[in-house]
Amino acid sequence: MSASQLLRNPGFVGLLIYRLLAMMSYQIVAVTVGWHVYELTRDPFALGMIGLTEVIPYFCFALFAGYAVDHLPRRKLGMFACLGLLLTTLILAGVASGTLPAGAFGIGTLTLFVAIAINGVVRAFLAPVYMSLFARVLKREHFARGAGVSSVVMQTGLVLGPALGGVLVAWGGKTSAYLVAAAFALAAAIAIITLRVTEPPPAAERAPVFKSIGEGLRFVFNNQVVLGAQALDMFSVLFGGAVALLPAFIHDVLHYGPEALGVLRAAPAAGAVMMGLWLARHPPQKNAGRLLLWAVAGFGLCIIGFALSRQFWLSALMLMLSGMCDGVSVVLRSTILQLSTPDEMRGRVSSINGIFIGSSNELGAFESGVAAKLMGLVPSVIFGGCMTLAVVGATAKLAPKLRRLDLRDLQ
Numbered sequence: 001m002s003a004s005q006l007l008r009n010p011g012f013v014g015l016l017i018y019r020l021l022a023m024m025s026y027q028i029v030a031v032t033v034g035w036h037v038y039e040l041t042r043d044p045f046a047l048g049m050i051g052l053t054e055v056i057p058y059f060c061f062a063l064f065a066g067y068a069v070d071h072l073p074r075r076k077l078g079m080f081a082c083l084g085l086l087l088t089t090l091i092l093a094g095v096a097s098g099t100l101p102a103g104a105f106g107i108g109t110l111t112l113f114v115a116i117a118i119n120g121v122v123r124a125f126l127a128p129v130y131m132s133l134f135a136r137v138l139k140r141e142h143f144a145r146g147a148g149v150s151s152v153v154m155q156t157g158l159v160l161g162p163a164l165g166g167v168l169v170a171w172g173g174k175t176s177a178y179l180v181a182a183a184f185a186l187a188a189a190i191a192i193i194t195l196r197v198t199e200p201p202p203a204a205e206r207a208p209v210f211k212s213i214g215e216g217l218r219f220v221f222n223n224q225v226v227l228g229a230q231a232l233d234m235f236s237v238l239f240g241g242a243v244a245l246l247p248a249f250i251h252d253v254l255h256y257g258p259e260a261l262g263v264l265r266a267a268p269a270a271g272a273v274m275m276g277l278w279l280a281r282h283p284p285q286k287n288a289g290r291l292l293l294w295a296v297a298g299f300g301l302c303i304i305g306f307a308l309s310r311q312f313w314l315s316a317l318m319l320m321l322s323g324m325c326d327g328v329s330v331v332l333r334s335t336i337l338q339l340s341t342p343d344e345m346r347g348r349v350s351s352i353n354g355i356f357i358g359s360s361n362e363l364g365a366f367e368s369g370v371a372a373k374l375m376g377l378v379p380s381v382i383f384g385g386c387m388t389l390a391v392v393g394a395t396a397k398l399a400p401k402l403r404r405l406d407l408r409d410l411q
Contacts, residue, residue, distance in 0.1 A: 006146055006280075011137035014195040016153045018078065019130050021188035023154065025085050026123065027161025028168065028181040033092060033116060036174050040109055053113050057120035062351045063213045065124040069132050069347025070212070074199055075192050078129035082189035084122035086182050088115040093178035124351065129192070131350035135338055136197045144407060147334040148280030151327055155272040162265075200343060216348030219341075226340050226349070228399030229292065229333045232391065234356045236296045236329075239387035240303045248377055254312050267316045271323025272330070279331045288332055289405030293392050295328035300388030307381035335407060 006012055037050060069077055092115050093099075138146045168177035220226055250256050250264065284291055302322035309315040341349045371380035396403050 006138070006142060006149060009137065011195060011197045012146065012149075014191055015130065015133055015137055015197075016150065018082075018188050018191040018195065019150070020153050020157050021184050021191055022082055022085065022126055023157035024161045024164070025082075025089065025181045025184035025188060026119070026126075027157060028165035028177055028184065029085075029089055029092065029119065031162045031165030032169055032174055032177040032181070033112065035169055036092070036096060037109070037112055039174075040112070049113070050116055053116045054120035054123070057117045058124050059355060061121050061124040062355050063216070063348070064209070066128050066216060066348035066351025067209055067212050069125070069128040069350070070344060071347075074129050074132050074347075075195055075197070077125055078133075078192035079189045081122050081125035081129065082185050082192060084118060084125075085185035086189065088118045088122070089178045089182040089185060091115045091118075093175050093182065096174040096178055124354070127354050128347040128350040131338070131353075132343075132346040133195065133197055133199075135341075135343060135346060136199065137195075140339060143338045144283035144285065144331070144335045145280055147331045147338070148276050148278075148283060150334065151276035151331050152273055152280065154330075155269045155276060155323075155327070159266055159269045159273070213348060216345055216352060219345060220349060220352050223340060224399050224401045225289075225336060225405055228395055228402035229336050230353055230356045232292070232296055232395045232402075233329060233333055235391040236299060236388045237357070239384045239391065240300050248372070249315070252377060253310065254315060256312055264316055264319055267319035268323030268326065271320035271325075272327035275324040275327030276331065279328070284328075284332060284335075285407045288336070288407045289402045292329060292332045292336075292405075293396050293403060295325045295332070297389055297392045298322075299325040299329065300385045300392065302385075303388065304382055304385035307378050307385065336405070339407065 034050060091111060095111050134146065134150070135143075164180075165177055168180055172180075220230070299322050302318045302325060306315055306318035306322070309318055337349065337353060338346075371383060374380070375383060
C-alpha cells in the first residue's frame with residue numbers, strides 16, 4: 001500500500017489529525033507561556049522553571065497513564081487529555097486577559113505554573129493514546145510506511161506550532177494566542193472521539209496497577225531490540241543535542257543576529273520532514289538495525305560538522321542533515337516499537353518510551369549547558385558528537401539482535 005493509499009484510510013487520517021491538532025495546541029502554548037512568564041517576572045530563572053514544572057508531573061504520571069491506556073477506552077482517554085489541554089489554555093487566557101488575578105509574585109504567576117503542571121499530566125496521555133490506536137487503524141505490514149507519514153505530520157506540527165504561536169503573540173496578543181490554542185485542543189478532542197476505529201474489548205479482570213506497570217518495564221528491559229533502540233535514541237539526544245546552544249553559536253561563532261535563530265531551529269525539522277516523505281514512499285525493511293545505527297552515527301557526525309562550521313549556510317546544512325538522520329531514527333524506532341509490542345501492552349510500553357525520550361531532551365539541554373561551561377562552546381558540541389558515535393559503537397556491540405534486525409522478521 002502506497003502513502004497516498006494510506007491517506008485514504010479514514011481511521012489513519014483521523015488519528016493523524018488528532019495528533020497534529022493536539023501538537024499545534026501544545027506548541028502554541030509552549031511559545032506563548034514562555035513570553036508570558038518572562039513578561040510577568042523578568043526573571044530568566046522562571047523560564048527554566050517552566051520546563052521543570054512540566055516535566056516532573058509528566059514523569060510522575062507517565063507509567064500510570066500507560067496503564068490507563070491499556071485498560072480503559074483509548075478514544076475517551078484521548079478526548080479527556082485534549083479537554084485537559086483546553087482547560088489549561090482557558091486558565092492561561094484568563095490570566096492574560098485579566099479575568100484571573102495577575103501579578104509578578106502573586107496568584108497570577110502561581111496560576112500560570114499550575115496550568116503548566118496540568119499540561120505535564122495531560123501530555124503523559126497523548127502519545128500512548130496515539131501509539132495504541134496507530135496499531136488499530138493500520139495492518140502490521142503498513143506500520144513502517146505509516147510511521148514515515150506520521151513523522152512528517154509530527155515534524156510539521158513542530159515547525160508550524162511555534163511559528164504560529166509567535167505570530168499570534170506579536171499580532172493578536174497573548175490572550176488571542178491562548179484562545180487559538182484552546183480551539184485546536186477542542187478540535188483534537190472532537191477528532192479523537194469521532195475516530196473510526198475498533199478498540200479491543202476490556203479485560204474481564206484488571207491486573208493490579210503496580211503489577212501491570214512492572215510487566216511493562218520487564219518487557220522493555222528484557223527485549224534487547226526494544227531496549228537497544230530506546231537507549232540508542234536517548235543517549236544520542238542526551239549527548240548530541242546542539243539546539244539548546246544555538247543562541248550562543250549564533251552570537252559568538254557565526255556572528256549573526258536573532259533572526260538567524262528561527263532558521264537554524266527550523267533546519268532539523270525541515271530535514272526530518274524531507275526524510276519522512278521519502279520513507280513514506282520507500283519504507284525500510286531489510287537491514288533495519290544497521291540502518292538505524294548508521295543513521296544515529298550520521299547524526300553524531302553532523303553535530304561535529306556543525307560545531308566546526310564558521311559559515312551560516314554550512315551550519316544550517318549540517319543541522320538539516322542531522323534532522324534527516326534523526327528522521328530515519330524516529331521512523332525506525334517507532335516501527336520497531338509498534339511491531340515488537342503486544343497490543344495489550346502498547347500503552348505501558350509507549351509511556352516508558354516517552355520517559356526515555358522526554359528525559360533525554362530535558363537532560364540533554366542541561367548536559368549541553370554544563371559541558372559548554374566546563375569545556376567551552378565549540379569543544380563541548382564536538383565532545384557531544386563524539387559521545388554519540390561512542391554510543392552507537394557500544395549499542396552495536398551490546399545489542400547484536402538490534403544490529404542484525406530485519407523488520408520482516410517482526411511482521
